[in-house]
Amino acid sequence: MPHIAKRLSRVKPSPTMAITKLSMEMKSAGRDTITLSQGEPDFDTIEDVKEAGIRAIREGKTKYTAVDGTPELKKAICAKLKRENNITATPDQILVSSGGKMVLYAALMATIDPGDEVIIPAPYWVSYPDMVQLAEGEPKFVRCPENNGFRMRPEDLEAAITPRTKMLILNSPSNPTGAASSAEDIRKLADVLMRHPHVLVMTDEIYEHLLYDGFRTASIAGVEPRLADRTITVNGMSKGYSMTGWRIGYACGPKDIIKAMSAIQSQSVSSPNTIAQVASVQALTGPQDYIQERNAIFKERRDLAVKMLNETPGLSCHRPEGAFYVFPNCAGVIGKTMPNGRRIETDEDFVLGLLEAEGVAAVHGTAFGMSPYFRISYALSTEELKEALMRIQRFCKALR
Ligand SMILES: Cc1ncc(COP(=O)(O)O)c(C=O)c1O
The missing domain is CATH 3.40.640.10 (Type I PLP-dependent aspartate aminotransferase-like (Major domain))
Incomplete structure (x- = not known):
């Protein structure tokens, strides 16, 4: 007797979480990986908001x-x-x-x-x-x-x-x-x-x-x-x-x-x-100005990502207005061969090849309903982002 309800047959687990999980596994196995698939700011909650939460606990708002x-x-x-x-x-x-x-x-x-x-x-x-x-x-x-x-x-x-x-x-x-x-x-x-x-x-x-x-x-x-x-x-x-x-x-x-x-x-x-x-x-x-201060950092990272991706052979990247994602087009790498001899047929082949060769985790556009593209989250430190973008450039330059 099947245990799982029929309605679940149409539902897939989140592909973004699947890539993040794979890169976490690589990281815990000792591989030097950089995750560009996260959906959350790398910044912490500000102190007065944390304090309000701590006070709520102390005051018995439990x-x-x-x-x-x-x-x-x-x-x-x-x-x-x-x-x-x-x-x-x-x-x-x-x-x-x-x-x-x-x-x-x-x-x-x-x-x-x-x-x-x-x-x-x-x-x-x-x-x-x-x-x-x-x-x-x-x-x-x-x-x-x-x-x-x-x-x-x-x-x-x-x-x-x-x-x-x-x-x-x-x-x-x-x-x-x-x-x-x-x-x-x-x-x-x-x-x-x-x-x-x-x-x-x-x-x-x-x-x-x-x-x-x-x-x-x-x-x-x-x-x-x-x-x-x-x-x-x-x-x-x-x-x-x-x-x-x-x-x-x-x-x-x-x-x-x-x-x-x-x-x-x-x-x-x-x-x-x-x-x-x-x-x-x-x-x-409370005060809202820290949001703009953080946005100045996000903007700097967005600009870095767009610039470095547009300098990468086979990729082109539209400059978006907001959030902390870019969605580069990778049509120019489809049909190319990776150093391991495998051909890139899809954007999923591209992101898996990139993860395997360079330890950089991005998410294929197919997961979001448009290909050939991939998504990069720039909600990580600027140094790590720069390193990841350099690895993407190296990976693309090595394609034949
Ligand atoms: C477009 C979009 N909507 C909603 C959410 C959900 O946010 P929350 O963490 O508040 O559930 C996310 C989180 O990734 C998102 O990207």
Whole structure:
């Protein structure tokens, strides 16, 4: 008798985690490896946020909270959405959960029926299609070409919408490309959506603070408030505030959807971590200037990566607006032979060859729905990044 439920047959484990695991194994076996597949800032949580967490423990804030989050945190989130996103929301439109990932999952489970289509811009973050499939929906991919800065063209969105479309997922800045959309770009997508009132929008804004060169992105519900009653805005503390391990994410949306997500949460994870919620209030209401200081370092690394990748034979790299990823094109190495005699047929062959020869772990573009590309995370020390990029150059120069 099979033990595993049929719904799992459509779900793969995260390929980014698989590469990270392989490189960790190589590292523990004594190989000199550099991991470029991580999805978290190398910076620590700032001291006053840590202190707020420590104080919460000392003050005995160690019990359950309301399932959908503490009133203090929901209030701080409403203020943040008003201040930064032009979104007006009341606390009953907010759900706090255990990380952005759980928020996205609860939103899909709360809205998607079997066979509903969900439009996902490609390249996409690896978890979207699998989460949609867990909810028994059908992912529908819209290609966002490099020559449009990996952004979705409004006409491609229009063409992808059918009577069965339930939701569009947006992600700016994007994982894996770092591409971000301006208010103007988002306005054009909003215009398309205004013609299709049956389509919900879920916008994943977890990288919103990681933007360089003065680029500004926008929230679709802030750009077009008439879409607010069918938009779920997802965000969290993980990336911009360097709080990945605290596990706090949140959603803002229509009351009925938030209530349904809260019901899912009450019967699964229950309330998010109490101490992390206190620390998150501090992060949202305390000083914000360190984010820009850290961004100056991320920008320097992005520029280094783009420059060195563009100097590498067989590779070309688009300069993204944000996040901590670049998504170089590796079409020029396909068909070449590695020193070990093996031919590179795919971007996966390329990243596996690179890991084996140089101990550098990147993730193949196929995992994100676009090839031949690969993703590099530059959330590691500048010296290590430089060393990794030198090894990529050496690997590519040795191809025949
Ligand atoms: C695009 C995107 N959305 C959401 C998440 C989830 O973040 P969290 O750590 O808050 O669950 C990630 C994390 O890698 C991400 O890259």
